[in-house]
Amino acid sequence: MISRILAVLVAIALLALPAPALSRSEQPVSGFIDAHSHLMSYEAFGGKLLCGKPFDPGGIARALVDCLDHFPNGEAAWFENFTRTGQPTGTHDPVGWPTFRSWPAHDSLTHQQAYYTWIERAWRGGLRIMVNDLVANRQLCEIYPLKTNPCDEMGSIRLEARRTFEMQDYIDQQSGGPGQGWFRVVKSPAEARSVIASGKLAVVLGIETSEPFGCRQTLGIPHCTKAQIDRGLDEMYELGVRSMFVCHKYDNALCGVRFDSGTQGAIVNLGNFLSSGRFWQTEACTGPQRDNTISPAVLPPELARWLPPGVSLPVYPPGPHCNRRGLTSLGEHMVKGMMSRGMLIEVDHMSVKAADRTLTLLEQAGYAGVISSHSWTDALNYQRIYRLGGMVTSYGHGAEGFANAWRETKPLRDAAGRPGFGYGLDANGLGKLPAPRAGSAVAYPFHSHDGSVSFDRHSTGQRTWDYNVDGVANYGLVPDWIEDIRSLAGDAFVRDMAQGAEAYLRTWETAETVER
The missing domain is CATH 3.20.20.140 (Metal-dependent hydrolases)
Structure with missing residues (x-):
């Protein structure tokens, strides 16, 4: 009992001591x-x-240049066009530095x-x-x-x-x-x-x-x-x-993923199929939480050709959607x-x-x-x-x-x-x-x-x-x-x-x- 009382008194004494000053490297940072x-x-x-x-290493003139396939006017840059406008067609000035x-x-x-x-x-x-x-x-x-x-x-x-x-x-x-x-x-x-x-x-x-x-x-x-x-x-x-x-993005051997929606979701779901052999699999959500809703969308032609013959994107029931796969x-x-x-x-x-x-x-x-x-x-x-x-x-x-x-x-x-x-x-x-x-x-x-x-x-x-x-x-x-x-x-x-x-x-x- 005496040892316990002494321990408590020591703890109180330690608490009463002023906190040690932080070193310069330990001072709270601002930013x-x-x-x-x-x-x-x-x-x-x-x-x-x-x-x-x-x-x-050659400087800004070599760093900030466009991809060669974007020249002369961006028409061939189908991925840039699609992610920017939702259409594979479009143009842009490919010149970066200095203009x-x-x-x-x-x-x-x-x-x-x-x-x-x-x-x-x-x-x-x-x-x-x-x-x-x-x-x-x-x-x-x-x-x-x-x-x-x-x-x-x-x-x-x-x-x-x-x-x-x-x-x-x-x-x-x-x-x-x-x-x-x-x-x-x-x-x-x-x-x-x-x-x-x-x-x-x-x-x-x-x-x-x-x-x-x-x-x-x-x-x-x-x-x-x-x-x-x-x-x-x-x-x-x-x-x-x-x-x-x-x-x-894709279900892997470690965990299932939170879905993407819209056209981007369709592209990522295609990747999930090519990566794992399956499209995303949903189940009814059992609580207030849910993964992003998978909405109907059409793949751009440049990507649709990766689907095997006779295979198309699945049609999901109305949301909310939850991924079957966990950790x-x-x-x-x-x-x-x-x-x-x-x-x-x-x-x-x-x-x-x-x-x-x-x-x-x-x-x-x-x-x-x-x-x-x-x-x-x-x-x-x-x-x-x-x-x-x-x-x-x-x-x-x-x-x-x-x-x-x-x-x-x-x-x-x-x-x-x-x-x-x-x-x-x-x-x-x-x-x-x-x-x-x-x-x-x-x-x-x-x-x-x-x-x-x-x-x-x-x-x-x-x-x-x-x-x-x-x-x-x-x-x-x-x-x-x-x-x-x-x-x-x-x-x-x-x-x-x-x-x-x-x-x-x-x-x-x-x-x-x-x-x-």
Whole structure:
């Protein structure tokens, strides 16, 4: 009894002591987070689908050029035309640098959106953490007729990681030598804090791919083993990857996916068939959560020819739709393997059944390292994510849509004591960037959120973009977009956004320190 009393007295005495001062590297950081973009996706999908690079050793004139098949007027660029207008026909001026008449543009999905000087403008405007998701999709690579790179997904991931470090070295060269550049790949939250404290951008490597470690499945039969997953996680961790999706777009050997809708859904469903031997299979939703509704759509002729004779897209009953597939035993093994390594687990793109099981595993382990980075999970999961100590960042919607996403999620953050919001712009991810807002009136020049930088209209080469007219035509216009959202949502919005980088680091730190 005496020993217990002494223990209590010691504990009270310790609580009465002042908290130790944080070191400079541990001070809370202030700034924005992009938790989901794809800087090196030009090397993915065979290396010929996306045009232009975020950097080139030969300079901007070699980096920002269109794909050869887009010349002379864009007529042959059927994928660009289809993703931009819904029709395979169309034209555009293929010349990039120095005129940029047609691209980059907020709705042009096959042209480079994140040249390094454009990212630099966003960094100067307050961006402090960027998650560079290394991306691949074997089926899209095989479907697209032009390619210079193999379609092996993990090979693409390794190549994109190498290009990221090469870009870091290139920026160093422009900044005075090794270690001097503003772009720094980090492998721990402590390293990220140190980088941000020195006034630079912390870049985290993530992975968003459909067949991680070769884990596809054919008619339900997996193509990978637990040992294969373990080796893959070890290799990626050694490479510097700290965040990862378990599945993406297609049902794989690990989990079922959250559906896409509309024409894009039809294209992805075709990919699911070619990848797994089956179209998506639905079942009646048993609760309030549901996957995205699969709506009737017609494949473009260039893709319809991939259907075997006599096979057509299935017709689904009216929604709501839920994927039959959840998290498999191999998927559970991967989730536990990521937890054991202190990695951040992405629940976006998981079916509601898979996400529910994943969150249950994390809750049982008390594991905070979970994130929804670009609005691709059921919103009813947000409360569970925040309670775990995880983070939610919204897809880069237009200003009004993003302001609404911030307002809708703020009560959950307040209740959980988890301030800090962010965006997942999905730049170079075959998704549109924020469009210009009718009635927007961003007044140039304007100041960054902390007043340290003044921004006039963004220029590169002979082109000057005005956010009020062009929206986020490239990554450099993100500060203008945030200024427009501030005009709608007020200074409270900017304060919450400026806590985003700190919120991400706290989630990451907690994941690293949980006993497993």
